[in-house]
Amino acid sequence: MQKFWSPVALLITSLVSPLIAQERVAAWNRIKPYFQPPAELQNDLGEYxxxxxxxxxxxxxxxxxxxxxxxxxxxxxxxxxxxxxxxx
Structure with a gap:
């Protein structure tokens, strides 16, 4: 039984890992615009x-x-x- 599950686990891991990585990249790309201030406020520090x-x-x-x-x-x-x- 052990001989069967090791290759299967390896196969599943190798198939799922890229999908997880793609989702992480997609998540970062969704929130990336919020790491910079809006263009109209970019050089405006206000009273600070x-x-x-x-x-x-x-x-x-x-x-x-x-x-x-x-x-x-x-x-x-x-x-x-x-x-x-x-x-x-």
Whole structure:
């Protein structure tokens, strides 16, 4: 019985796998348009400011700048919401 089921399972898997892969691709293609903002809003940030701008208005242009900006963002966040509780 084992000798029969191994090839059958392999055959079924090899036939079904491409169908599952095709369905995954189809699903991603259906939601792909929602990963980008609509054309009319693409360059409109509204009243939001870029996270790359420091509080003094200068721009983060390097990885080191971004590391400093992340600290600045975190510090502002913590000053508004308070410190996180200790981990359990």
């Amino acid at each position: 400011r870029s996270p790359l701008l420091f509080a003094d208005g200068t721009s983060a242009k390097s990885a080191d700048d971004w590391a400093r900006r992340r600290v600045e963002i975190r510090d502002e966040w913590m000053s508004r919401l308070g410190q996180w509780p200790p981990f359990i």
